[in-house]
Amino acid sequence: MSDGNAHPLKKFFSVAAFLAVALASLAMAGFAYVASQEAARFKFEATVDDAMNRIEGRLDLQLSLLRSTQALFEARDGQISRSEFNAFFDALEIKDNFKGLRGMGFVGFARRGEEAELEKRITQLHGVSRPILPPSEEDWRAPVLLYEPMDKANLDIIGFDMFTDPARRPAIDMAVRTGQPHATGRVILNQGEDKSIPGFLVFDSIGKRAGAPTASEARQGSSGLVFIAFRTGDLFQAALGTAPQLPVNAAIYDGKISDDTLFYRSPQQPSAAYGNKFQVQRTIVLGGQPWKLIFRPTAAFSEPSSPTIPVMLGLFGLLLAGAVAMVARYQERAYDAVSQLHEATEKSLLDKDLMLQEMKHRIKNSITRVLAMARQTAAHATDLNEFSQSFAARLQAMAASQDMLTRSRWQKADLRELLGIELRQVFGKELPDEMLTGPMVLLDETMTQALGLTFHELATNALKYGDVGESMEALKVRWTVTGQGKDRRLQLSWEESGSKNISAPSKVGFGTKLINMNIERELYGTIARDYAERGLIVRIEIPLAAAARK
Incomplete structure (x- = not known):
């Protein structure tokens, strides 16, 4: 009797033990899967930090060019000839050192009805008579007086009144009133010749600033503005396309996220395997203009651990259903490994943030040194x-x-x-x-x-x-x-x-x-x-x- 009663109990115990170990194994596999996904997410966010560092470093470099150009014009009180501006532009070796730059120029100011002095200045600079276009009902006119590179495709920009463009006008106003660089929103450059090329411009005022509370008074106290224009596709490709290639797909938007505000999208397609699971959104501000950046992993992105490991772990647990102690030990080791990975990832993110802050500080110091050197060199040059x-x-x-x-x-x-x-x-x-x-x-x-x-x-x-x-x-x-x-x-x-x-x-x-x-x-x-x-x-x-x- 006792032996007969013990047999089904023993059989039930083995089944229960198998089920308990199997459930523990499956739970462990699920935990490992979640941990591997979390580690992959941390790794991708670290890759996004690298991409942001490249983009912000490239933008800071371009702003240093704007400051240097401003120093040149202020040293000469805005009286730069076309040949001098061309020589300055050529000496910078733009194609090699400032990829993504479309051009740079100088804008003057005049009240509506008093454009004759600016038209005379255009004739002196370029040897041809050119009216200020298009007609405008605004109180102020802001035509382009100098522009480089000056080729046939860019002749029409001389005399173009940038104040008539609603996309450029707010940036001009803010640059003059604040005395700080200010960027436009998304604009289309060379539409018709190069089709629709998205870009943006950054303006910076030169000369004495009136310090008045109104935009009109501030413009009256400025002798003009310098500006630089960028093709966003070339600019961001230069920032993100350098080796080593980052496994990210980047989409940059001018403020609100929509097709009309898209600045740039990486040629590398996002991986369909991830969907929007690892999507990361960041914001940067350039010259008072906020940009939204959305990053997704590409097919080149590799996770810290293989996604097949959790599956293999579950199968291994099912095959070793009787090895309860080994499963418990593995669980303990896996937990420790995940904790260490989490701590290491958090420390890495903190180190990257500190490095980013230090890099920004060094870039600002470098810009200050470049500006001081530009002013001193200009003061001593003949x-x-x-x-x-x-x-x-x-x-x-x-x-x-x-x-x-x-x-x-x-x-x-x-x-x-x-x-x-x-x-x-x-x-x-x-x-x-x-x-x-x-x-x-x-x-x-x-x-x-x-x-x-x-x-x-x-x-x-x-x-x-x-x-x-x-x-x-x-x-x-x-x-x-x-x-x-x-x-x-x-x-x-x-x-x-x-x-x-x-x-x-x-x-x-x-x-x-x-x-x-x-x-x-x-x-x-x-x-x-x-x-x-x-x-x-x-x-x-x-x-x-x-x-x-x-």
Whole structure:
């Protein structure tokens, strides 16, 4: 009796045990699936952060161009000839350095009925008589006086009254009244010739601002505006199309999300496997104009773990129904792994946010340095060609330093590599092995930027006034490091020799002032120049510890 009663109970217990383990396995598979989807979502949001960094970095670069153009016009009180503006435009090498830029120009102001002075200005600039069009009932006229690139397709833009366009008028008003760059909404560029190309413009006022409460009074106090126009497709493709290719499909809208406000859509199609499951929406503001950005993963996006793992886990649990302890242990390990993945992902997002804030701070500092350098170069230049050449060369020197820091993830840059880059850029030749002598010295961000400009100015002077252009043997750069810990100091000797007598200049130029400012004010070091009979020796000494420079 007892054995007969025990048999069905034992059978029921095995079935119950199997069902319990099977249910636990299926539950674990579902949990792993949810965890893998959450990890994939975090990974895609991190990829979106990378895309946002690229877009915002590209837009900040374009705004620095607008500021530089504004500095040029303010230095000359708006009196720039067509040939000078063309030379400035060509020196910037727009196609290589500012992809997505459609053009840049200058707009004047006049009250309705007083357009004759502006039409006279157009005739002086372009040698042809051109009326201000189209007719307008607005109180103010704002025709285009200068524009680059000036080709046949762009001739009609000269004299075009931008104030008649309801899409451009609010941006012009806000730029003049606030004294800050202001962007238009979505506009169509070159409609008819290049079909419908969406784009936008950014305006910035020049000259004294009236500070009056009304738009009319503010326009009367401004001598005009500079503007830059962009093809949004080219601009965002330049930002998102660089290697490594990000597995995101981006759609950018001007404010409200609709087909009429679409700025750009990535050529890479979103993956149908995800649908809208991982869709991420972000907002950025450019010149007071809010943009909506929607990101979706493409087929190239790979999840941190394979989606088949939860299925395999369920099958494995069914096959090992009796291994309750192993399932429990696996559950514990899976939970720990998911927790660690979640913590790591949260930390990664926090690090990326801090990095983004730091990058924005550095970009603003770089823009400030570029503006100061543009104003000082313009103040010391005798003509526009000299300004364009000097400013472009110094901008390239800054870019070389920035590139080194970017490749090192803004950690450290090697002194020898920095010297090699700047000297090869100026001399256009490979350097002899014996030209640079010294131990490895790693420079922080401040030292890299300051010394990069210093070496560029020294090399330019050596090429102009010394024998380095004829013989690379005429230049030796040697350096040593003294002291320990916080007392470590870099001692660098720049030695030029040759047949030419080099004497101290009678007047201190901007290049010399820039060198002194970088060494003494930026790096808290010392610099001494020895003008010998057959050469020049420049001795530089700076502290290497960051705390010693504060």
